Amino acid sequence: MxxxxxxxxxxxxxxxxxxxxxxxxxxxxxxxxxxxxxxxxxxxxxxxxxSENDDVIEMLSGSKRKGFSLEGSDMDLMYWLNDHRVIWDMCQSEYYYTENKTLILFESSESTPGITLLESLTPTTDRKVRSACVPMNDRLYISSSLYRQQTQTNLLPGSTEHGPCESGEVLGRIEYDIAQCFACDFWPPSASSWINRCHSWPEREIVDDIIRNGCHFVPIGHPQGLHEHEKWRISFSVAEYKLVHTxxxxxxxxxxxxxxxxxxxxxxxxxxxxxxxxxxxxxxxxxxxxxxxxxxxxxxxxxxxxxxxxxxxxxxxxxxxxxxxxxxxxxxxxxxxxxxxxxxxxxxxxxxxxxxxxxxxxx
Incomplete structure (x- = not known):
């Protein structure tokens, strides 16, 4: 040199x-x-x-959850019903006491990877979920677009839809995104290849923790294919902030x-x-x-x-x-x-x- x-x-x-x-x-x-x-x-x-079984769970996500405090960073919040759970197949229903848990079945046929229909398996007492249900092929599915409409909080005047979220501004300077979603306690089978890729990063202990925490489903479909307004997207928000923390x-x-x-x-x-x-x-x-x-x-x-x-x-x-x-x-x-x-x-x-x-x- x-x-x-x-x-x-x-x-x-x-x-x-x-x-x-x-x-x-x-x-x-x-x-x-x-x-x-x-x-x-x-x-x-x-x-x-x-938290009680019938509570709504709140989780901070986005930049602030990852530890950023940048000027202009928005506040991302996720909410879900604690007594509703998504499962990947019927055998997972044995892990729940169905008297106090509403089960929702993942249905991925003819869907873009990461996009799914959600079938309502057991009766729900939640009015907003019931109002979002639509019949298709003799089954009852939860429409993502209807659920967004039913759960819109109108937290402040001028809030708008932004993807799966309700977006707006607080105090004229802090932007917020609120996503009403469903929780799943199991890792998506479609993401199993990720587990096999984790040789050097993240460590196995982190991988196991991420898998144990499952994923979420946010109310947004995909413009390609059928049933765009009924489909949901898998969200890896919990996995992502855990990865950023490593x-x-x-x-x-x-x-x-x-x-x-x-x-x-x-x-x-x-x-x-x-x-x-x-x-x-x-x-x-x-x-x-x-x-x-x-x-x-x-x-x-x-x-x-x-x-x-x-x-x-x-x-x-x-x-x-x-x-x-x-x-x-x-x-x-x-x-x-x-x-x-x-x-x-x-x-x-x-x-x-x-x-x-x-x-x-x-x-």
């Missing part, structure tokens, strides 16, 4: 360390992030401890830098493309990069290298029009959203940004 190369490498290390310090000021130190997470863990644990602080800051970068990039994109990417795509890229061990050393001096690898993976996905869900890779997160002229335009705009970054970082 010649003298000029050493100077470049040293300069990059100093830049990375400076960015690391600045991100700690914006996102938080490892201690601050841990305190935020533990505070919410304790609150949630206390709530579950005193990241070291450099990985967490790289994820935070991608979120900040996305917000800045959106302002530079055209009207046709500035709503195509979201923070969920960024999180998905970080998960894949960590699990595939593309960046072997996640230290402060390699912070920008980690960010760069994640960004290039995102660029590759945009070029191919395929963003594989981390838990169910067959579920393309770009499907129906990033394709055609908008896809080409987004790729060219991101490629231009990539070239600018390349000049700055010398990678």
């Amino acid at each position: 010649d003298f000029s190369s050493r100077n470049v490498e040293t300069g990059l290390q100093h830049l990375c360390e400076s960015v690391f310090v600045r991100l700690c000021q914006i996102v938080g130190t490892s201690v601050q992030v841990a305190i935020r997470r533990e505070t919410e863990d304790i609150r949630e644990m206390e709530q579950r401890r005193v 990241m070291n602080h450099c990985q967490f800051l790289s994820y935070g830098l991608l979120k900040i970068f996305l917000k800045d990039v959106k302002d530079k994109l055209s009207e046709e493309t500035n709503k195509l990417l979201c923070s969920y795509h960024m999180k998905t890229a970080v998960f894949w990069v960590i699990q595939q061990n593309v960046v072997p050393l996640w230290f402060p001096q390699h912070l920008l290298a980690g960010f760069w690898v994640c960004f290039k993976l995102l660029l590759k996905w945009v070029y191919e029009g395929i963003c594989p869900n981390f838990f169910i890779p067959q579920n393309n997160l770009f499907l129906t959203k990033i394709h055609g002229s908008a896809q080409r335009s987004l790729f060219l705009q991101l490629q231009s940004i990539t070239e600018s970054l390349h000049q700055v970082l010398h990678y």
Whole structure:
């Protein structure tokens, strides 16, 4: 390595360390992030401890649940009926006392991976669930669109539907997303391949904990195929925040830098493309990069290298029009959203940004 190369490498290390310090000021130190997470863990644990069978369970999700405290971060809340449970097959009904639990059966035939119909198996006393039920093929299914309508809280004037959520703004500055969902105590069979992929990350203890906590179903279907307004989407929110909690602080800051970068990039994109990417795509890229061990050393001096690898993976996905869900890779997160002229335009705009970054970082 010649003298000029050493100077470049040293300069990059100093830049990375400076960015690391600045991100700690914006996102938080490892201690601050841990305190935020533990505070919410304790609150949630206390709530579950005193919950009755017929209570509605609340869970904070999204950026704040993961430990972020970024300006403009929204508040994501999930609610579900404690006495309703989704099962994957009838044999799982033996784990429940059906006198006080309403069982709902997952029905995935002819569905996009990660999307399903929910069949009401046992009578429910909940008026909103009953009102959302629709008959199909001599069975009773819970319509996702009707359930969204029935459970809309209208928390504040001006709240609107945003995907599976009711969205609005508190105090004119804090955005919120509320998802009314159903809980499932079992891990989805369609996500079993994820378990087999977990060789180096996360650790087996974390994998087992994630599997024990099951998943949720949020009320949104898929524009392709039949019964779009009746179908539901599997949500891995619990698994995702547990995965984020296993990241070291450099990985967490790289994820935070991608979120900040996305917000800045959106302002530079055209009207046709500035709503195509979201923070969920960024999180998905970080998960894949960590699990595939593309960046072997996640230290402060390699912070920008980690960010760069994640960004290039995102660029590759945009070029191919395929963003594989981390838990169910067959579920393309770009499907129906990033394709055609908008896809080409987004790729060219991101490629231009990539070239600018390349000049700055010398990678």
